Amino acid sequence: MKRTKIVDVLKDTEYGKDVCVKGWVRTHRSSKAVDFIALNDGSTIKNVQVVVDAGTVDDETLKLITTGACIGVTGKLVESPAKGQASEVHCESIEVYGLCGSDYPMQKKGQTFEYMRQYAHLRLRTNTFGAVMRIRHNMAIAIHRYFHEHGFFYFHSPIVTASDCEGAGQMFQVTTKNLYDLKKDEDGKIVYDDDFFGKQTSLTVSGQLEGELGATALGAIYTFGPTFRAENSNTPRHLAEFWMIEPEVAFIDLNDLMDLEEDFIKYCVKWALDNCRDDLEFLNQFVDKTLIQRLEGVLKETFVRLTYTKGVEILQEAVKNGKKFEFPCNWGDDLASEHERYLVEEYFKKPVIMTDYPKDIKAFYMKLNDDDKTVQGTDVLFPQIGEIIGGSVREENFEKLMSEIERREVPMKDMWWYLDTRKYGTCPHGGFGLGFERLILFVTGMQNIRDVIPFPRTPKSADF
Amino acid sequence: MKRTKIVDVLKDTEYGKDVCVKGWVRTHRSSKAVDFIALNDGSTIKNVQVVVDAGTVDDETLKLITTGACIGVTGKLVESPAKGQASEVHCESIEVYGLCGSDYPMQKKGQTFEYMRQYAHLRLRTNTFGAVMRIRHNMAIAIHRYFHEHGFFYFHSPIVTASDCEGAGQMFQVTTKNLYDLKKDEDGKIVYDDDFFGKQTSLTVSGQLEGELGATALGAIYTFGPTFRAENSNTPRHLAEFWMIEPEVAFIDLNDLMDLEEDFIKYCVKWALDNCRDDLEFLNQFVDKTLIQRLEGVLKETFVRLTYTKGVEILQEAVKNGKKFEFPCNWGDDLASEHERYLVEEYFKKPVIMTDYPKDIKAFYMKLNDDDKTVQGTDVLFPQIGEIIGGSVREENFEKLMSEIERREVPMKDMWWYLDTRKYGTCPHGGFGLGFERLILFVTGMQNIRDVIPFPRTPKSADF
Numbered sequence: 001m002k003r004t005k006i007v008d009v010l011k012d013t014e015y016g017k018d019v020c021v022k023g024w025v026r027t028h029r030s031s032k033a034v035d036f037i038a039l040n041d042g043s044t045i046k047n048v049q050v051v052v053d054a055g056t057v058d059d060e061t062l063k064l065i066t067t068g069a070c071i072g073v074t075g076k077l078v079e080s081p082a083k084g085q086a087s088e089v090h091c092e093s094i095e096v097y098g099l100c101g102s103d104y105p106m107q108k109k110g111q112t113f114e115y116m117r118q119y120a121h122l123r124l125r126t127n128t129f130g131a132v133m134r135i136r137h138n139m140a141i142a143i144h145r146y147f148h149e150h151g152f153f154y155f156h157s158p159i160v161t162a163s164d165c166e167g168a169g170q171m172f173q174v175t176t177k178n179l180y181d182l183k184k185d186e187d188g189k190i191v192y193d194d195d196f197f198g199k200q201t202s203l204t205v206s207g208q209l210e211g212e213l214g215a216t217a218l219g220a221i222y223t224f225g226p227t228f229r230a231e232n233s234n235t236p237r238h239l240a241e242f243w244m245i246e247p248e249v250a251f252i253d254l255n256d257l258m259d260l261e262e263d264f265i266k267y268c269v270k271w272a273l274d275n276c277r278d279d280l281e282f283l284n285q286f287v288d289k290t291l292i293q294r295l296e297g298v299l300k301e302t303f304v305r306l307t308y309t310k311g312v313e314i315l316q317e318a319v320k321n322g323k324k325f326e327f328p329c330n331w332g333d334d335l336a337s338e339h340e341r342y343l344v345e346e347y348f349k350k351p352v353i354m355t356d357y358p359k360d361i362k363a364f365y366m367k368l369n370d371d372d373k374t375v376q377g378t379d380v381l382f383p384q385i386g387e388i389i390g391g392s393v394r395e396e397n398f399e400k401l402m403s404e405i406e407r408r409e410v411p412m413k414d415m416w417w418y419l420d421t422r423k424y425g426t427c428p429h430g431g432f433g434l435g436f437e438r439l440i441l442f443v444t445g446m447q448n449i450r451d452v453i454p455f456p457r458t459p460k461s462a463d464f
Numbered sequence: 465m466k467r468t469k470i471v472d473v474l475k476d477t478e479y480g481k482d483v484c485v486k487g488w489v490r491t492h493r494s495s496k497a498v499d500f501i502a503l504n505d506g507s508t509i510k511n512v513q514v515v516v517d518a519g520t521v522d523d524e525t526l527k528l529i530t531t532g533a534c535i536g537v538t539g540k541l542v543e544s545p546a547k548g549q550a551s552e553v554h555c556e557s558i559e560v561y562g563l564c565g566s567d568y569p570m571q572k573k574g575q576t577f578e579y580m581r582q583y584a585h586l587r588l589r590t591n592t593f594g595a596v597m598r599i600r601h602n603m604a605i606a607i608h609r610y611f612h613e614h615g616f617f618y619f620h621s622p623i624v625t626a627s628d629c630e631g632a633g634q635m636f637q638v639t640t641k642n643l644y645d646l647k648k649d650e651d652g653k654i655v656y657d658d659d660f661f662g663k664q665t666s667l668t669v670s671g672q673l674e675g676e677l678g679a680t681a682l683g684a685i686y687t688f689g690p691t692f693r694a695e696n697s698n699t700p701r702h703l704a705e706f707w708m709i710e711p712e713v714a715f716i717d718l719n720d721l722m723d724l725e726e727d728f729i730k731y732c733v734k735w736a737l738d739n740c741r742d743d744l745e746f747l748n749q750f751v752d753k754t755l756i757q758r759l760e761g762v763l764k765e766t767f768v769r770l771t772y773t774k775g776v777e778i779l780q781e782a783v784k785n786g787k788k789f790e791f792p793c794n795w796g797d798d799l800a801s802e803h804e805r806y807l808v809e810e811y812f813k814k815p816v817i818m819t820d821y822p823k824d825i826k827a828f829y830m831k832l833n834d835d836d837k838t839v840q841g842t843d844v845l846f847p848q849i850g851e852i853i854g855g856s857v858r859e860e861n862f863e864k865l866m867s868e869i870e871r872r873e874v875p876m877k878d879m880w881w882y883l884d885t886r887k888y889g890t891c892p893h894g895g896f897g898l899g900f901e902r903l904i905l906f907v908t909g910m911q912n913i914r915d916v917i918p919f920p921r922t923p924k925s926a927d928f
Contacts, residue, residue, distance in 0.1 A: 003715055005615060005683065007615070022714070022715045022891070023683075024681075024889050024891075025889075041683045041714070041715075042617075042681055042682035042683035042684075042714075043615055043682075043683050043684075068888050068889045069889050070889035070890060070891040072715070097860075097889075097890065097891045097892060098860070098886075098888070098889040098890030098891055099889070100888045100889040101887075101888070104888050104889075105888075120881075121677040121881040121882075121884060121885070122681075122884065122888065124677060124678060124681035124682060125680075125681040129681075130681065130682065133617060133619070133678075133681075133682060134617055134682070136617075136618075136620075137612075137617035137618045137619070140608070140618045141608060141612050141618065144604070144605060144608045148601075148605050151469060151471070151507055153506075153597060153598055153600075153601035154600075154601045154604045154605065155597070155601070155918060156600075156690075156707060156917060156918060157918070157919070158705060158918075158919045158921060158926070158928065159623070159690045159692075159705055160636075160692075160704070160705055160921050160926055161926065162926045162927065170640075172624075172638050172639065172640055172660065173638070173639050173640065173641075173643075174636050174637070174638055174667065175636065175637050175639070176634075176636055176637065176694045177643075179637075179641075179643065179646060179654055180654070182643060190643055190644070196636065196694055196696075196704065196923060196924075197704075197921070197923070197924060197925065197926035198923075198924035198925070198926075199926065201926050203638065210918065210919060210928060213585040213588060213918075213928070214588060214597075214918065216589075217488075217506055217586075217588035217589040217593075217594065217597075218506035218507075218588060218594065218597055218598070219469065219487075219505045219506035219507050220506075220507075225689070225690065226620075226623045226689065226690065228623075228624075230640045230660055232660075240624070240660065240661075241622060241623055241624055243620060250486070250505070250506075251467055251486045251505075251536070396561075396562070414927075417584075417585040417927070417928050418585075420585060420586065421585070422562075423565075424532050424562070424564045424565070424568045424569075424570075424586065425488050425489075425532045425533050425534035425561075425562040425563070425564040425568075426534060426561065426562030427486070427488075427534040427561045427562055428561060453620060454619060454620055454621070454622075454674065454677075454678065455621070455622045455674060457622060457624050457661065459660060459661070459662075460660075460661060460662035461661060461662070462622070462624055462625065462626045462661035462662075462663065462665050463626065463878070463881070464622065464674060464677070464881050
């Protein structure tokens with residue numbers, strides 16, 4: 001008999017028909033007259049209740065049906081007396097696919113996230129991680145839909161790169177060299193002509209530079225791929241391997257870029273509210289009581305648009321009025337997290353898009369303003385998580401770009417292709433980067449970035 | 465004035481209204497009375513014709529408008545006398561964003577794909593590569609839509625892995641170790657406790673094993689991410705870095721798996737025919753005259769389902785009747801490309817799903833049939849490109865799986881988590897892998913895999 005997913009069975013009201021459900025046992029309660037089995041197959045956070053009248057299934061089989069066991073149930077669809085679901089299954093027969101001993105690590109309820117991280121392969125079967133992973137899926141779908149509907153093309157920037165000027169962080173080396181017999185030149189310097197790619201290569205820290213090549217040909221592209229930082233950061237907000245979304249658009253100015261950022265992120269949040277209700281309600285109840293309210297808040301508010309200079313004025317005014325910050329906030333300083341949070345959570349109480357930063361705290365490729373002091377960078381700052389998006393209009397003028405590259409001594413060896421975009425039919429363009437896991441943190445209310453990706457890679461940890 | 469994308473302008477019939485288009489000049493023809501500029505912005509393969517009456521734009525500006533230059537045009541939308549497009553733009557003014565000198569490498573028409581590969585950053589602006597990249601985007605969208613509509617969750621398997629049993633190919637090492645000062649133990653063996661992850665790590669060659677963890681929790685997942693093989697294969701069909709799609713489903717049997725494979729690939733091909741018509745017609749005309757016919761053929765045919773044993777019988781029969789193959793095809797041999805092509809292109813003349821291979825030519829994790837000789841593997845063989853999908857039902861029985869692992873001496877160090885899926889509530893499951901670029905080859909008619917990914921990574925080549 002054809003299996004029906006539990007998400008569909010729970011909505012079905014064609015009572016009396018035969019159904020077959022398969023999944024993993026969440027709980028099994030027995031009494032003399034009847035057994036109740038809560039079954040989950042990952043298609044929804046909700047379990048289907050299987051009612052087994054005494055005598056339907058032999059006692060030996062019933063004993064095998066412990067938490068974590070995998071079974072298939074055929075029976076009749078009946079109306080559920082329980083709230084919140086239409087239907088349950090009146091069991092006629094059970095097939096046991098896989099037993100689950102009492103040493104099952106996800107046996108008990110109420111285990112900590114730290115404990116479950118050691119069993120990342122099995123935590124996926126729990127309510128919380130099931131919810132997070134289904135929301136993660138939905139956010140990826142929302143992202144692809146948004147860009148597809150808006151005429152952006154998905155563009156695969158390379159993962160292995162020979163360029164070392166991306167500048168966004170420390171890099172992992174990628175090699176096929178025999179480390180026991182490293183070829184060196186007469187000065188003792190390692191030679192890479194016998195490495196797989198014939199030169200020294202690393203894992204990408206950003207697809208932006210290649211994304212610019214795409215945008216200046218296809219008009220509007222976005223990347224969505226893994227990105228790597230070899231920083232030894234053991235924090236709840238850093239991963240060594242994470243997924244990043246980087247749209248890049250030709251013929252865009254700073255205002256259009258801010259519109260895109262705001263529209264995009266609202267689309268994602270709305271998608272979650274529209275498509276992940278059951279999972280969000282679970283997380284709202286057990287992980288973060290203000291989650292749904294905060295998501296709805298983002299949709300209601302028009303994001304504040306604020307120059308860095310104006311932001312610093314507000315912060316300095318606050319200090320004058322007695323507000324204490326740990327770090328100074330003079331014009332030219334990189335704002336600290338406490339400053340951003342003050343602006344977003346206390347002063348404006350809504351998301352803020354900050355623009356026009358001092359050039360020396362931003363990357364070399366950002367478009368210089370006429371004041372010669374600030375660049376057209378734009379960060380979107382969110383309550384609780386701080387910077388969620390960082391973007392900019394790019395410097396499209398060859399001479400201005402070169403002069404910044406020289407002033408900063410950016411290593412541009414092998415970067416002729418990037419400069420070519422400014423030589424041949426250069427065009428105004430811009431884009432932004434969004435850390436996918438930062439978005440998932442915001443949308444799930446989870447606190448640790450290791451808990452919103454299936455198998456986190458962090459210093460000293462690459463299990464699974 | 466707000467810019468309109470050329471894809472939209474060409475369809476618009478509200479003649480007389482003001483429009484603004486921006487893009488790169490494909491051609492510029494001048495006569496005394498009028499200039500014609502063909503402008504492309506990457507949103508479509510089609511150019512918009514800009515008509516510039518004499519006197520509208522000064523001669524100095526017109527001289528700057530060479531092939532490859534980037535310009536913005538404002539003017540009136542007018543009906544086009546040309547076939548195949550509704551509208552053109554009657555120019556009122558032109559802004560030049562970026563000049564393009566005569567040293568522009570994409571200046572000339574008819575350059576070879578080999579030549580263009582050297583300029584992978586600029587080839588994106590040509591008709592062929594624009595078409596390929598838009599189709600590539602559409603195939604990615606089709607894949608996400610298909611799985612989302614069918615209740616699969618997008619699952620990010622890790623890129624950096626510490627396991628070495630995936631067995632699908634040679635691996636790239638990932639390290640932050642200082643190669644000039646490698647820590648070694650007393651036997652001279654390199655020690656990895658000071659490496660970033662505290663152990664030796666590599667780039668993944670397949671996300672399947674982690675995908676199985678996802679499927680046995682969420683029910684049905686798919687991966688879609690970069691995958692790496694460090695084989696020194698300089699062929700038109702191999703990349704060192706490519707994108708792979710790997711769905712994995714709980715509670716699936718061999719027949720359902722074949723249904724999924726066939727339905728999925730037909731959905732993708734249909735999506736291309738429905739959504740990429742202009743690009744396909746271009747490729748059909750200039751790259752492969754049988755492209756559209758071949759794509760339509762896939763939709764019309766029911767794929768042949770054939771056991772390996774039956775396939776070998778057909779091949780041996782053909783040999784008896786005088787067919788010459790380079791390689792032998794005895795039961796137990798891995799079929800060569802010539803054998804697969806004979807079955808698909810000559811014997812059946814339609815796609816073939818081959819199943820039930822001898823266990824020793826397939827991976828350790830495939831489900832053993834009752835004959836103890838064959839496994840439930842399934843390869844989808846396509847005309848022209850051969851194997852496009854490889855999949856199997858997985859061995860879910862712990863003892864049988866362990867006995868294969870031991871018989872083959874598969875290195876399962878650190879693989880306790882994989883075996884746990886068979887220990888705790890094991891379930892029948894299966895899945896397949898599709899090389900994304902192989903699909904793009906099929907759907908575009910391109911011959912070299914380096915021409916269907918923006919920036920190919922191959923031996924001795926990691927430019928851009």
